[in-house]
Amino acid sequence: MSDNILQVRDLCMSFFNKHGELPAVNHVSFDVERGKTLGIVGESGCGKSMTSLCVMGLYPQPQGKIVGGSILFQGRDMTKLPPRELHKIRGKGMAMIFQEPMTSLNPVLTIGDQIMETIRLHEHVSRQEAKRRAMEMIAMVGIPMPEKIFASCPHQLSGGMRQRAMIAMALSCDPELLICDEPTTALDVTVQSQILSLINRLKAQTGTSVMLITHDMGVINEMADTVIVMYAGQIVEQAATADLFAHPTHPYTSGLIQSIPPLNREVEELNVIPGSVPMLYELPKGCLFAPRCPYATARCAAERPDIVTASEGHQVRCFRCMPGWEGQ
């Protein structure tokens, strides 16, 4: 399986505070295939952003600590690399786009300077060459009048333009993996659709792999090849996108899908998942979803299920998919 650009195995990241050890990322394993898009979906506090920050080596330290597992990128374990090495990979091997482009761009540097900075940091090129490439990138992400934008500061741009500038910066060194953390959440729908199709177009052009983190099932359906559903730090379901929507197996996944108001038909009342996501310091003893699950049994409250293969390429963390479930 050399065609996986990223292999995460059994990744555990915990925070340590007065409550003791809080597992924010709990035995997470997944692969990102070359040229494909992996979607990670879940509600706030489910660990999807933390997982991506771990991959980038940007998780909050020293409160947070990777306590187990490995992140293999280009054959090297990101969890064991010294900061200097990580620094070389970030921005070049893998790059990240954040949710709020306003807070992740430097407000006192022009867009051009910020893109050039990335290029000059990773490649030994002259200022002129860097400027030429930065211009090229700005034009590639569909910004009109690249010269004008090159010399603009972030506050002079609209949200959509800022996100495009972020993408230009992220792609400026030809990364093999692009991590997008809620790239369109802060944007309007028409702009969101522009940005998503831009990401898809650039993916086809450059062959980069994408890890897309979002809470929007519609975005997942339109963008991802495979999907991970996370809940309270754990992967609860993992499948090819079409398979996941056709056969959502974990009660959390089906609950999530059903709580979205459908566009094509009328429903009187939306389906809801009772309760709310547990805090990390009050995780239930058994299955993390058991207190909110309509199918929960005594076994669910007492034991944590492992993730098992329900069908080819479809993994679920639920006792209902294991032998011995009687369907109470």
Next chain:
Amino acid sequence: MAEPLLRVSNLKKYYSLKTGKLLGGKTTVKAVDGISFDLEAGQTLGIVGESGCGKSTMGKTIIRLIEPTSGIIMLDGEDFTALSGQDLKRARRKMKLIFQDPFASLNPRMTVKDIIGENIDIDHTYATKAERDDRIREVMEQSGLNLDYMDRYPHEFSGGQRQRIGIARAIVLPPKLVICDEPVSALDVSIQAKIINLLKKLQKDMGLSYIFISHDLSVVKHISDRVGVMYLGHMMELADKRSLYSNPLNPYTQALISAIPKLPGETTQDKIELAGDIPSPANPPTGCCFHTRCPYAKPICAEVRPELKQVGDDHWCACHRV
């Protein structure tokens, strides 16, 4: 035909901006520019549009939190814009507002009980303190809040719970109209579903009317009877929700609907991708405000502003094409 509960005619809100030029150069931002609609009792009007289209300003103008520049708001057969003093206070009791940000809209130094009770304190609709508490308990129950939390402060609650407090506050003195300004936009989908169900239930139980402002077209479709689409302060299309979603006539509405990320099985026409961003409201395009991004724009669109015309049974559209 009976009078509608709310009739808004030609509502305008202009802001003037100093441009920094010598001799007091000024430009006008037309945040809401000539909006008209009716709302029947017990119905929900959804207002959708992208950021900066004036939908929130419109909501606040209707309740006169922001004074309208011109226009008439008829509430229950009474000209709400002409009222002042005690009359305004009395009429305002019929309208309530629920805000988007459940963190910023609750006073952090007041307990839940006092936040909800403030409305009835002002009008003093109770005889004894016990009566007041009973009423508060009743609406907390209606809004799905745990009664044990009466004496807690807002920071102890999650986003969804806070939105319930906002709702309880709005209904403690039963209003006729509730203006919901993006009430679920800050919430996760599963919490969002609960709040929407609650709003629908309260509407049924209390006969409320809603103006539901949101940028999320699927949520608006679910909760509304009629939907209005706004762009740069103008109403582009206003129709019964079924005809709006199945047969959108305005190119902007078509683009908005096609841009929603769809789930499997939901009809997917080809995406209409709009070029560029929303123009600045301080410097709106001439003619039809959408012509700069419209795939069908003709020369006339840049010159003449299309009026909102009736094009079908309860279907209104502002476009030269129809």
